Structure formats: structure tokens, C-alpha cells
Amino acid sequence: EVQLVESGGNLVQPGRSLRLSCAGSGFTFEDYAMHWVRQVPGKGLECVSGISWNSGIIGYADSVKGRFIISRDNAKNSVYLQMNSLRPEDTALYYCAKGDSSSPRDAFDFWGRGTMVTVSS
Amino acid sequence: QSVLTQPPSVSGAPGQRVTISCTGSSSNIGEGYDVHWYQQLPGSAPKLLIFGNKNRPSGVPDRFSGSRSVTSASLAITGLQAEDEADYYCQSYDRSLSASIFGGGTKLTVL
Numbered sequence: 694e695v696q697l698v699e700s701g702g703n704l705v706q707p708g709r710s711l712r713l714s715c716a717g718s719g720f721t722f723e724d725y726a727m728h729w730v731r732q733v734p735g736k737g738l739e740c741v742s743g744i745s746w747n748s749g750i751i752g753y754a755d756s757v758k759g760r761f762i763i764s765r766d767n768a769k770n771s772v773y774l775q776m777n778s779l780r781p782e783d784t785a786l787y788y789c790a791k792g793d794s795s796s797p798r799d800a801f802d803f804w805g806r807g808t809m810v811t812v813s814s
Numbered sequence: 815q816s817v818l819t820q821p822p823s824v825s826g827a828p829g830q831r832v833t834i835s836c837t838g839s840s841s842n843i844g845e846g847y848d849v850h851w852y853q854q855l856p857g858s859a860p861k862l863l864i865f866g867n868k869n870r871p872s873g874v875p876d877r878f879s880g881s882r883s884v885t886s887a888s889l890a891i892t893g894l895q896a897e898d899e900a901d902y903y904c905q906s907y908d909r910s911l912s913a914s915i916f917g918g919g920t921k922l923t924v925l
Contacts, residue, residue, distance in 0.1 A: 728914065730860075737816070738852075738860065738903050740914040752913035788859060797914065798907040800850035800865040807859060 695719040695803045697789045702808030705779055713774040713808060715789030720803075723767035726750075726792030728801055729774045731785035731810075741787070742774060743797030750797055757783075779812045786810075817842060818904055818917035825923040826894045834889045834920045836904030842915060847907040849887035851880055854901045854919075863902070864889060891922070899924045 701713040715727070729741040742753045742763040751763055762775040772789060786809050790801035819837040826832040836849060843849055851864040862871050864880035867887060879890045887906075891898055904917040 730916075737901075737919040738854075738905075738916045740905075740916060743914055752911075754913055755911065793862075793865060798847060800848070800862055800905070801852075801860075802862045802865070802871065804859040804861070 695791065697791060697803060697805035699787065699789045699805045699808035702787060702810045704811045704813065706814050707780060707812055709779055710775070710777045711779060711810060713776065713787055713789075713810070715772045715774075715805060717770045717772070717789075717791065720791065722770040724795060726795055726797040726799070727765060727772040728790040728792060728797065729763060729772075730788045730790055730801070730804075731783075732788065732807075733785045739785075743792070744772065745797050746795035752797055776810070779810075781812050784810060784812045816918040817908055817911070817915045818906060820902075820904060820917035820920045822918070823921045823923065825925055827925045828894055828896065830894050831890060831892045832894060832922065833891075834902050834904075834922070836887045836889070836917050838885050838887075838906060840885065841910040842906045842908040843882065843887060844885040845909050847909075849880070849882050850905045851878075851887075851889045852903045852905065854903065856900070860903065894924055896924050898922060 728743040765772040786807040788807045789805040791803040793800045793802040852860040853863045854860040867882040868880045
């Protein structure tokens with residue numbers, strides 16, 4: 694059974710940093726792209742970042758470009774999101790999602806339950 | 815404002831058919847990138863409903879179907895059921911943004 698478990702969400706002050714982690718199991722992690730998607734409660738979904746199986750292709754939403762960094766460790770079956778210079782508008786539930794192929798351009802076939810990030814003074 | 819445009823809401827009575835549109839542009843759907851659809855039930859994570867424009871993952875009823883034209887796509891739901899009441903999102907990839915994108919979402923109400 695595919696499982697994705699996010700961690701690292703917290704309350705943080707504007708301008709500070711936070712690192713999210715997502716541990717995958719139940720599939721061959723190194724074969725698939727991985728993604729971070731966020732959702733402000735009551736609002737729509739936003740693709741934050743995606744990374745291909747070998748980290749060769751990485752993409753970011755314009756809203757986080759230059760502030761967030763996605764990375765993965767296939768040996769640990771994990772994907773990370775380093776969030777720097779956080780802003781109040783980054784407050785959201787952050788989902789980790791598994792791609793259905795090695796490319797970050799395809800669908801997201803499994804999702805975690807999310808980890809909440811709140812940016813507030 | 816989302817790069818992919820969906821109607822904010824649609825509704826239908828049980829047993830009826832509804833469609834949800836997703837309009838893109840030449841840098842995403844029109845560029846040839848596939849469209850995928852997700853269902854998000856209240857309080858839950860999104861679930862993949864349609865991938866590759868028209869394909870259903872295992873376990874998704876055939877009441878759900880997808881189609882795509884030049885710069886747009888549609889999700890059709892036939893035989894509407896109360897349990898279909900949810901938010902629906904389309905997703906594709908945008909060449910100009912070099913990133914995946916979602917539509918703004920459509921709330922389906924079963925009357």
C-alpha cells in the first residue's frame with residue numbers, strides 16, 4: 694500500500710525558515726517524480742514544486758521561486774521542501790504527492806494527508 | 815487567478831449528467847500536455863480521478879469520464895450520486911511556467 698507521510702509543519706514567524714519532509718513507502722520511491730502541493734483552508738490547490746526521479750528536472754510556482762528548495766534522498770525514500778523567507782501568504786496545508794511517472798509533468802496518483810504551515814507573528 | 819479556468823460551481827439532481835470544463839492556453843493544454851482530474855471530498859486529500867485526459871485509475875467508477883480538445887478539457891459525471899458532492903480540480907503542465915498547474919476548482923452540488 695502506498696503511503697506518504699508529511700512532517701515538519703509548524704507555526705513560524707514571517708521571514709523565518711522551515712523544512713518539510715515526506716516519507717514514502719509501498720512503492721519504488723526512486724522511480725517516481727514527487728511533488729509538494731499546498732492549499733489554503735477553504736481555497737484551491739496550488740502546485741508548489743515538483744522534482745523528477747533523479748532530481749534532473751525541478752519546477753517551482755512563481756510564488757515561491759527563489760525562496761523554496763525541493764530536494765529528495767532516494768536512499769531514504771524521502772522528499773523535502775526547504776522554505777525560506779516565509780510570508781503570511783505561505784500559510785497553508787502542504788501535501789506531498791507522488792507522480793505517476795518519473796517525470797514531474799504527469800499526474801499525481803497518491804497524496805499524503807498534509808502538514809499545516811502557519812506563518813504569523 | 816489560475817492559469818487553467820474552471821467554473822466555480824456546478825449542480826445537478828441525482829441521476830443527472832454534469833460536465834466541468836477546464837480551459838487552458840497554448841502553453842499548457844494547447845502545447846499537448848495531458849490533463850488530469852482530481853476529486854476532493856470535504857476534509858480529505860485530493861484523489862486522482864482521471865489521468866492522461868481520459869483514463870480512469872483502478873476503482874474509479876465509469877460514471878466519470880474525461881475528454882480533451884485543443885486548449886480545453888472536460889470532466890463528465892453521469893448518474894449523479896449524493897457521494898459525488900465534492901470539489902473537482904483539473905491539472906496540467908505549463909511550458910512557460912515550467913511547472914504543473916491546477917485549475918481554480920469547481921464545487922459540485924448534488925441537489
